[in-house]
Amino acid sequence: MTGKPQAMYSNSLFGRTVFRCTLCGGLIIEDGSRLGPRTMIHTANHIIDNVDAGIDGQGWIKKPVHIERDVGVTMGVIILPGVRIGKGSLIGAGSVVTKDIPPYSIAVGNPCKVIKSRK
Numbered sequence: 541m542t543g544k545p546q547a548m549y550s551n552s553l554f555g556r557t558v559f560r561c562t563l564c565g566g567l568i569i570e571d572g573s574r575l576g577p578r579t580m581i582h583t584a585n586h587i588i589d590n591v592d593a594g595i596d597g598q599g600w601i602k603k604p605v606h607i608e609r610d611v612g613v614t615m616g617v618i619i620l621p622g623v624r625i626g627k628g629s630l631i632g633a634g635s636v637v638t639k640d641i642p643p644y645s646i647a648v649g650n651p652c653k654v655i656k657s658r659k
């Protein structure tokens with residue numbers, strides 16, 4: 541993949557085996573957020589418009605990921621390109637986050653859905 545990796549982290553904590561991939565789309569992790577072990581974050585999607593060409597040669601669409609402050613991403617979570625996780629949210633183990641999560645949510649599953657609000 542081409543493109544300069546862009547990532548911005550502040551006062552956040554990363555598990556011992558966090559895998560961060562395809563940073564070229566841009567990644568922001570705000571203060572106090574935590575990424576558990578085996579978290580994966582992608583910030584770009586494959587372009588697949590041309591069915592006569594190989595997927596691999598068509599490039600990527602950049603889609604930044606934004607994790608607001610004080611978010612708890614627990615273990616084994618996958619965060620897909622373009623997602624924003626609102627401040628104070630907790631993402632359950634093994635979740636696949638495909639869409640934005642509102643602030644102060646407890647969200648779980650694949651696809652990740654809000655099951656409770658902390659407020």
Ligand SMILES: CC(C)(COP(=O)(O)OP(=O)(O)OC[C@H]1O[C@@H](n2cnc3c(N)ncnc32)[C@H](O)[C@@H]1OP(=O)(O)O)[C@@H](O)C(=O)NCCC(=O)NCCS
Nearest residue numbers: 576577613614615630631632633634635646647648649655
């Ligand atoms: C997200 C979490 C905190 C929710 O805990 P909780 O508020 O006590 O939720 P509950 O146990 O009451 O579960 C509520 C429902 O969500 C489901 N659920 C909870 N966690 C889930 C998960 N990770 N994935 C899918 N479903 C989940 C439960 O099965 C339950 O479903 P039901 O209503 O159909 O019975 C917890 O389940 C979790 O995932 N903790 C992660 C712990 C962890 O990874 N720690 C290491 C961090 S590095």
